[in-house]
Amino acid sequence: MPELLVDVQNAGKIYTRGEVQEIALVSATCSVKPGDQIALVGPSGSGKSTLLHxxxxxxxxxxxxxxxxxxxxxxxxxxxxxxxxxxxxxxxPPLTVVENVELPLLLGHVGVTKARKTALETLNRVRLNNIANKLPEELSGGQAQRVAVARALASRPQLILADEPTGQLDHPTAQHLFDVLLDSLEGLDIALVVATHDQAIAERMKTIWQMHHGVLEGAVC
Structure with missing residues (x-):
C-alpha cells in the first residue's frame, strides 16, 4: 500500500471572532493517497476551504x-x-507569466536556470508558452487560471489542492480549464483534491466527498 500523503483524524476547526465562535469543521476523518482524484462538494460555508487549508x-x-x-x-x-x-x-501583478510560474521553484531553492527551463516546459505543457512574457493584467480570467495551474504543476508536487478553481469562470471556460488540469496530470502520480460547487466538475473526478455544515461525508480511510 502506498504511504498516505495526508492523514486527517477527527479534525475540528473553530474560529473565534470576538465573543462569537464559528464551527467550521466537525471531527473530519479522511486520507489522501498518491494518484487520488477527489472532489469536495458542498454549498458555500460548508467547510470545504477550511478542510483544504x-x-x-x-x-x-x-x-x-x-x-x-x-x-x-x-x-x-x-x-x-x-x-x-x-x-x-x-x-x-509585477511578474510576467513565466516569472509567476517559476517563483515557487526559486523559493524552493531551485537554481535560476533550471527554474526558468522548468517554467517554460510547464507553460508549454498547458499550451501557454505564447504568453510567457505577458503580465497578469494582460490575461483573460481563463488564461490567468491556466497560469495558476502551470504554477501548481511546475514544482512537480505530490499533491495539488484546488479551492473552487473554476468559481469565477463561465461554464465553457471552466470545462476547458479542467481539461487542461486533468490532461496535465496524465501519467503523473500527483494527487488532486478539488473543492467545487460545480457538479459537472465533480463528476469528472474519481471520488466525491460531501460537506454539509462542517461535516464531511463519503470519505473512506
Missing amino acids: LMGGLDQPTSGTISWPGLGTCETLRPRKISFIFQMQSLL
Whole structure:
C-alpha cells in the first residue's frame, strides 16, 4: 500500500471572532493517497476551504490531528510537495507569466536556470508558452487560471489542492480549464483534491466527498 500523503483524524476547526465562535469543521476523518482524484462538494460555508487549508498546512486544527506520512512535516510541505490553486486571482501583478510560474521553484531553492527551463516546459505543457512574457493584467480570467495551474504543476508536487478553481469562470471556460488540469496530470502520480460547487466538475473526478455544515461525508480511510 502506498504511504498516505495526508492523514486527517477527527479534525475540528473553530474560529473565534470576538465573543462569537464559528464551527467550521466537525471531527473530519479522511486520507489522501498518491494518484487520488477527489472532489469536495458542498454549498458555500460548508467547510470545504477550511478542510483544504488544514490539509495543506495553511492552518491548524482546533482538535484532532493532521499528519503527512508520505510528505514529511508541516514546515516542509510548501512550495515543493503541496501546491495550491485558488479561486481568486493569485498571480503577482509585477511578474510576467513565466516569472509567476517559476517563483515557487526559486523559493524552493531551485537554481535560476533550471527554474526558468522548468517554467517554460510547464507553460508549454498547458499550451501557454505564447504568453510567457505577458503580465497578469494582460490575461483573460481563463488564461490567468491556466497560469495558476502551470504554477501548481511546475514544482512537480505530490499533491495539488484546488479551492473552487473554476468559481469565477463561465461554464465553457471552466470545462476547458479542467481539461487542461486533468490532461496535465496524465501519467503523473500527483494527487488532486478539488473543492467545487460545480457538479459537472465533480463528476469528472474519481471520488466525491460531501460537506454539509462542517461535516464531511463519503470519505473512506
